[in-house]
Amino acid sequence: MKQPSITSLPPSPDADRRARMLKYTIAMSIRVVCLVMMLFVDGxxxxxxxxxxxxxxxxxxxLANVGAPTADTTVLRPGGVVAIPERKAPEDDEQDRQAS
Structure with missing residues (x-):
């Protein structure tokens, strides 16, 4: 079972909101530049x-309403315990070598 990693999680709501506000501000700043340039250009x-x-x-x-691309956000067995395979004791390894 694959455990979700921190890199597969979506950005926090604050980070997502900040990124969308930045995109909106840049686009509207370009609009203001276009409005001012209309006074000085011709043709x-x-x-x-x-x-x-x-x-x-x-x-x-x-652009501001499009959120961040969402990765696979499904979490399998939230809070589940992952079984770790049992390791052999060093004495068992020696007994296996002597038996063969």
């Missing part, structure tokens, strides 16, 4: 900045 760059300013809020919310 097709204006269209690119406008598209970024319009589309980035949706993308930011979707």
């Amino acid at each position: 097709w760059w204006l269209f690119v900045c406008a598209a970024g300013a319009i589309c980035l809020p949706y993308i930011a919310v979707v």
